[in-house]
Amino acid sequence: MREEDKTPNDKDKKANYHDISLSDEHEANKRNQESKDSFLMHVLNTITKKGLDETDSGVCNMKDDIEDERGNWSNQVEFFLSCLAYAVGIGNVWRFPYKCYKNGGGVFLIPYLTMLFFAALPMFYMELSLGQFGQLGPNKVFGKIAPIFRGLGYGMLCVTMYVAIYYNVLIAWCIYYTIAGFTSRLAWADCDNWYNTPDCYTPDFDRSCEGIFEGAATWWNNTCVPVEQYCQVHAHMDGYNHTHCFQEAESAFISLASLHSRVSPAEEYFHRNMLMMEGDTDLENMGCINWRLVGCLLMSWLMVMGCLIKGVKSAGKVVWFTALFPYVVLVILLVRGVTLPGATNGIYFFLMPKWEKLADVNVWADAASQIFYSLGPAFGGLITLASYNKRDSNCQRDAVLIALANSATSIFAGFVIFSILGFMAEELGVDVSEVVEGGTALAFVAYPTAITKLPISPLWSFLFFTMLLTLGLDSQFTMVETIITAIYDEFSYLRNHKSTVVISVSLLGFVLGLPMCLQGGVYLFVLLDWYSGSWSLIFLAVLELFVISWIYGTDELLQDIKTMGIYQNSVINFYWTFCWKFTSPLLLMCVLVFTLADYKPASEGDYVFPVWANVIGWCIATSSIVIIFPFAVYEYYKVRKYDWPRRNLIECDYIWRTHTRNMCTAVSTRNSVNPMDRKESRCNLLSTQDRSCNLVSSQYKLGRSEQVILSKLPA
DSSP, X not given: OOGGGOOHHHHHHHHHXXXXXXXXXXXXXXXXXXXXXXXXHHHHHHHHHTSEEEOTTSSEEEOOHHHHHHOOOSSHHHHHHHHHHHHSOHHXXXXXXXXXXXXXXXXXXXXXXXXXXXXXXXXXXXXXXXHHHHOOOHHHHHHHHOGGGTHHHHHHHXXXXXXXXXXXXXXXXXXHHHHHTOSSSOGGGSSOSTTOOTTBXXXXXXXXXXXXXXXXXXXXXXXXXXXXXXXXXXXXXXXXXXXXXXXXXXTEEEEHHHHSOOBOHHHHXXXXXXXXXXXXXXXXXXXXXXXXXXXXXXXHHHHHHHHHTTTHHHHHHHHHHHTTHHHHHHHHHHHHHHTSTTXXXXXXXXXXXXXXXXXXXXXXXXXXXXXXXXXXXXXXXXXXXXXXXXXXXXXXXXXXXXXXXXXXXXXXXHHHHHHHHHHHHHHHTSOGGXXXXXXXXXXXXXXXXXXTTSTTHHXXXXXXXXXXXXXXXXXXXXXXXXXXXXXXXXXXXXXXXXXXXXXXXXXHHHHHHGGGGBTXXXXXXXXXXXXXXXXXXXXXXXXXXXXXXXXXXXHHHHHHHHHTXXXXXXXHHHHHHXXXXXXXXXXXXXXXXXXXXXXXXXXXXXXXXXXHHHHHHHHHHHHHHHTXXXXXXXXXXXXXXXXXXXXXXXXXXXHHHHHXXXXXXXXHHHTOSOHHHHHHHHHHHHTHHHHHHHHHHHHHHTTOOHHHHHHTSOO
């Protein structure tokens, strides 16, 4: 029907229908808008409840319930000392001096400091700022930044848990040696003990053989024998002097020590007395339990438990001693060491530059791994320590000072160690290179041997091992606190049962460490040390840098830092951004590649671990990476189940971030001496609802459903 043929009634009906349709659409839009307004008000009310109250004076006073629940450091010094104590560990004493000597002496400082400023320091600061801003442990903060990478924090916790188990066994060894030093004569000074074998040897034995026979003589099988006889029995060679045989066929001189296993008293004390190892002890013959080590392990966990029983409040008091005492001992040992004969030779040997080493890629890889493991990023410990910081603390200043202090401590410890080793070489009449050891061999064999040459040796033994004990406890405090904090963040109701949680974690750690108290337990110790925090830790660090720098964004991180009131300018921001996005990940990826390329099966001395043990080691190493995937699958499942946008998997929790930025801004300006800053802070707080409304509205514009926004509300 044409329009002009319609009757007036038809036209009126159509107009009425049109009016009804418009009215229905208007009502639907109105109801929809009311629903959205109601939802927005629900969101804003939720945010406001987490927000700010005004004091009677009219100036805003922060009421951060989360901070109150978590607790804070009593003051900034305690946080600084805790971070310093965590960074400066046993590795600064027993690993850095050896690596410096092995990789070119003083030349090693060039790649070492380069890696510090372009790889380790930026990551150190990034984790401190991340923890301080978020006020969350590693198991929660990455889920806020990019939900699909929520498992990254749990991977860090896996590494920390593995290291904490065997690290306290190392502390138990230090306790054993500390107690053993309470005697008039150190037990590892000679070969007159029940556990010594005929292979036990000291240079004094050779001196006692002088003049007994015509020609040279040496010590063998608990008696003096002519060198001629010794050389004939062991290698069918002629005797030359009291240190060498002569091989006529090749016109070569062969050292007597290379023909027969000679073991120092300190080495036999370490293996046969403290560890109670036998000649056939290995991973397939672990032997019986060493109850003395069990007692020392129990003492070490009781120390950790006692210091963490009240959280950071009690730990913060302890670090005043444990963080500073090692420096007192290092100064005492250095003053004593440089006054000994041969000390200058040792120090020269430590710093003697070998410029050709700069062209060796392995030297640069060693430098990067040394400073990386020393500062300790990617363990989750730095994030945890900073999460107890006040929101307006200057963690940028702390990061720089701690990194520099850590490196200075390593270099200073090198002077201490090599001054004593130089004296030891002088006493033995050998080159310094023949007495240099690294790792446990330095701490429990080489250095104890050197101590026996000093007057009042029990005193120096006590000081040295007490220093190692406090260095180890500092790092252990942070690792265990990281695990405990993760438990609190996961199950917040347990904060009301702190003593129970700390005791339970300590008891579990003690039980898991018991297998390493068997006669062959040192092989389990080496296995965990070899695999738990090696390439997998570097992989987690690279992944963390990728998530923060390229997914979350360095601009957003710098904005977070700005809200905490930390000083910034264009030069500083460029340095941090360039390192976070480029130099740190690239350098760590190079270290990762070299670590995997240089892989060797686990070994301890001449004993190479069987294949099945290395398979277990690889399972330990990969577990901290594999754990990321179940959390990623779960987050993807949630997105599919609720039909959320896929980009929600890699986008931060905007409401959490805005709420946190508002809190940081309020705190950083509240204590400002400038009245205008305080007024601005008050205005900012009064406009929280407006900013939150804009935030939630922008989420609607991006197509996010109500479930998505509700899922991002603060817990």
